[in-house]
Amino acid sequence: MRKPFAFPPKSLAGQLMLWITASVTALWLVAVGFGALVMHDEFGEIFDSSLQETAERLVPLVVDDLRRRNDINEPRRIERSPSQPGEEYLTYQVRDASGHVLLHSHTASEQPFEAPLKVGFRDGETGRFYTASTPDGSIFVQVKDSAAERQEAMFEGTLALLLPVLLIVPVTVLAVWFVVRRVLSPVETLRAAIGEKDGGNLAAIEAVSLPQELQPILRSVNLLLARLRSVLAAEREFTSNSAHELRTPIAGALAQTQLLLSELKDAPVRARAQQIEASLQKLTKLTEKLLQLARAEAGIGVSETxxxxxxxxxxxxxxxxxxxxxxxxxxxxxxxxxxxxxxxxxxxxxxxxxxxxxxxxxxxxxxxxxxxxxxxxxxxxxxxxxxxxxxxxxxxxxxxxxxxxxxxxxxxxxxxxxxxxxxxxxxxxxxxxxxxxxxxxxxxxxxxxxxx
Missing domain, CATH: 3.30.565.10 (Histidine kinase-like ATPase, C-terminal domain)
Structure with a gap:
């Protein structure tokens, strides 16, 4: 019958390192997750504040500009300054009460934004809008920031939180390994000392500097070893005495039989005596082997010498x-x-x-x-x-x-x-x-x- 596969015994130090490392890593990841959620809310507030502030500041500027223009029927595109190249993070449109686009930023479309002409925040498919208006409601300024920009900011912020964790986790693993090995070194010392004890080594374990929790184990093991040495010594003494007591009568019987053989002349009786002699010699050898086996079982090979x-x-x-x-x-x-x-x-x-x-x-x-x-x-x-x-x-x-x-x-x-x-x-x-x-x-x- 095929034996089932057996996993090797697990190491206490290995399990501690695994669980502590996994726990610390999980706590750090949870912390990063909570940090990302908080950062998401804070970034949203910052972006919304920027949208609202930009829109409200543009309203008086746009009104003043429109008053100076004679032709406001065609949408006017505000060109970007050559000294400020690059992508625009905010785009805007100026619209009248009917929704017609009067002005728009450099990268904004001439087509009206999908946000309604109503003061406040609105979410669109491509970004978030804020609409501001003049007091009389004749002019509306709509500012938009891109959803992709918000997502990029969130990704970079989360990555900034995660990168230190990727460095901290290996450092934590090394620290845990060092601490676990340091704390469990007395356990390893005791384990090695107990592992050396076998049928050929029953000496007491030397008193080493062990934590309070391991002292009872050391005392119990030494007490057990002392009892084993006492039992083996008693068995050796008994075996030795038994060997003497068994050899003496058998040797005496064999000697008497050999003496009888020297006195017997009758062939049939002498043959029987010779059979008795052979049986006693066989018994002597068997007894010797059994006594050797008993001495072996009593542990005569176990010695500190x-x-x-x-x-x-x-x-x-x-x-x-x-x-x-x-x-x-x-x-x-x-x-x-x-x-x-x-x-x-x-x-x-x-x-x-x-x-x-x-x-x-x-x-x-x-x-x-x-x-x-x-x-x-x-x-x-x-x-x-x-x-x-x-x-x-x-x-x-x-x-x-x-x-x-x-x-x-x-x-x-x-x-x-x-x-x-x-x-x-x-x-x-x-x-x-x-x-x-x-x-x-x-x-x-x-x-x-x-x-x-």
Whole structure:
């Protein structure tokens, strides 16, 4: 079944920056909108005032001009002064009571404006008009400003309000980012400290300068870590005592059986005693593995101490070469120079190596050597001859009480124990088959995260 797509967890700092920036930007845009509305009203008042003032000032001037003219039947066009080139923002017409155009500005049409001859403001399709008249109502002056000019003024005014916002928003984003990072830095410090805590690191978090709201979290986490350390210590002590109590009676029974075998001469009875001896030896090995598994589950690999990987490998290899019946098959090479300190306990790492070497001797081809290599990076590699394993088989042999296609005796716990202990030491076990560069074989690599 295909897994549904899962979005990555959201960052608290990222959400704060997003919401604060969006809120500030929205408030600025709302402010610009209100400013534009106010400016629209103010601009309207200014334009209307200009229209009215212009019309009212033109009335006496126009009347005086008309009195001096003899012919007022033809519309007269007022020419623009050469010293004032450019577009006219205001146009006007002078009309008599019948609507006939007597005078008009340079760019105004000879056709009468669409505004009626009535004093006051009127809106037209092309602009806004104001009409003023003489006291007797015989002469009317109509002044018009263009709707396009008003719209242009509004657009430029709104743009003038908006441009600072376009500069302020990036500055606000930078300020918000700086403040959020500064305020949330204690949270990030605590998060990183808690993130380092795993099966291989249960040390208490150092008291750092945290805000009042985070102090209870720090105390609770340290209390939990202290309880975990106490529980693991109790489990280790119990496992150690249990190992002693279990080994003693089994070793005693095995010794008595071997003593009985030395005294028995009758073949049928001796054969049964030999079967008892074999069963006790098998039980001894199984008990040893179960005790190792129990110790692994109790977290014996979790430690604040370190060990020298070269020293442990050397001791384990020497033990096998001295005590193992297959000592002649073991080939050891050390390519690591210097001391390689690794997190964990030497005892736990020795258990890992013993299980890996025992598996190689037990399940590897008897006519091929078992190669143990301490690499130049400080990792450990164990190789043995064996039939090629598939990826599914490599995954199976790592499970508890699971064994590959082999007739050799075993409990199926060795790789599981090694996996568990290495995880506690923040290391990993990589299984490969066939051996790189060969057509078959089995390779086990112990990889440390801090290997050089």
């Amino acid at each position: 370190t060990f020298d990987v070269a020293d442990v490998v050397g001791v384990v290899v020497t033990d096998f070469q001295r005590a193992s019946e297959d000592a002649g098959r073991i080939r050891f090479r050390n390519d690591f120079a210097g001391q390689g300190q690794r997190e964990g306990t030497a005892d736990a790492f020795a258990i890992v190596l013993r299980n890996l070497v025992e598996n190689a001797l037990l399940h590897g081809r008897v006519d091929e050597p078992v190669e143990i290599l301490l690499t130049g990076e400080g990792n450990v590699r164990i190789l043995n001859g064996a039939a090629r394993l598939s990826d599914a088989e490599l995954s199976t042999v790592r499970k508890r009480f699971s064994r590959g296609k082999t007739l050799a005796a075993g409990s199926g716990l060795g790789l599981s124990i090694a996996d568990r202990l290495l995880a506690q030491m923040r290391a990993s076990l990589v299984l490969t088959s066939p051996i790189p560069g060969r057509v078959d074989g089995f390779q086990a690599d112990v990889m440390f995260p801090d290997a050089r």
